[in-house]
Amino acid sequence: EIVLTQSPGTLSLSPGERATLSCRASQSVSSSYLAWYQQKPGQAPRLLIYGASSRATGIPDRFSGSGSGTDFTLTISRLEPEDFAVYYCQQYGSSLLIFGGGTKVEIK
């Protein structure tokens, strides 16, 4: 079974800074089925990126996704106050969905 490892566990940054979040798979996965979600406290997750690099409807262009094989990245070019949240990567394969453990982006 594929394992998705997200790093760092916590990222402490200031508004306006660039955030780079990593998602590493234990074996090569299809970039077509790699997604990223944002979750704020007390809220349901929200889809940000699908297919490794396509933004979901309504997602600002400061969010971007990249990567292939086993290494994927979510980049937030300039953090806005509303971007401080937990981010999860997710992969689909062999009829199963797998989530990474999450990265918390907190205000420094």
Place this chain on the structure above:
Amino acid sequence: EVQLVESGGGLVQPGGSLRLSCAASGFTFSSYWMHWVRQAPGKGLVWVSRINSDVYSTTYADSVKGRFTISRDNAKNTLYLQMNSLRAEDTAVYYCARGGVSAALDSWGQGTLVTVSS
């Protein structure tokens, strides 16, 4: 507007059963795969199960296989999760979610809390 509204959560004793429902609106429910995802208090997201749009093919996480059953009623635009033999470790908020492009979950409900405790 896509809406997913879960219900049926609550407190149940270990070994007990519960059925969750997810009422869908704002889209053609019968055209989409649907999923259940759970989140234990203070923990991350864990995928539970999914059901195809029309052939009713289902898949489960190993942790719930044989105990949980996902189903849907396309006439009622409703997704279900029958949970049997519940354990303390099943305690979580359960979300229903719509499967979209590239198997990403593009719409989520607000979640319903299931607490398994004596």
